[in-house]
Amino acid sequence: MAHVEIDLHTHTTASDGTHTPAELVARAARRGVRVLGIADHDTLDGIAGAQAAGRELGVEIVPGVEFSTRHERAKHFVGIHLLGYFINPAHPALLEMMGKIKQGRLEQKSAKSKNCNHLGLTSR
The missing domain is CATH 3.20.20.140 (Metal-dependent hydrolases)
Structure with missing residues (x-):
């Protein structure tokens, strides 16, 4: 072998x-x-x-x-x-699920950014 x-x-x-x-x-x-x-x-x-x-x-x-x-x-x-x-990687159901995961992460990052801004913390 x-x-x-x-x-x-x-x-x-x-x-x-x-x-x-x-x-x-x-x-x-x-x-x-x-x-x-x-x-x-x-x-x-x-x-x-x-x-x-x-x-x-x-x-x-x-x-x-x-x-x-x-x-x-x-x-x-x-x-x-x-x-x-x-x-x-082209399977429609897998692509749909990956899209939902990506959208969820974007929403999570946006919420974290808003929380930081509320505390007076900003990013450049």
Whole structure:
């Protein structure tokens, strides 16, 4: 059986990673990784760029997503991250759900900004 370097849990700048999808694939290729999973937090935005770079560099991209969920236990919430691999990033139901998540995050950021402004804190 041949040895193949695989990394299935990576993030791009589409969520909390430090490299663009193309940069991440290039770094992986230089390190001998031949199968790379892109599993950004609650977004599919890094997959297409990674797939394009993967085709050029001979790295197979496993499309994925890391869903942020919460489980209510007693008097507090427990954060749970659920990884989904080999997803279809063009699936209508998945795209609809990702749109709702993105909208919810925008609304949350807007509310936080209003709270800061109310306290006299501003951003530049």
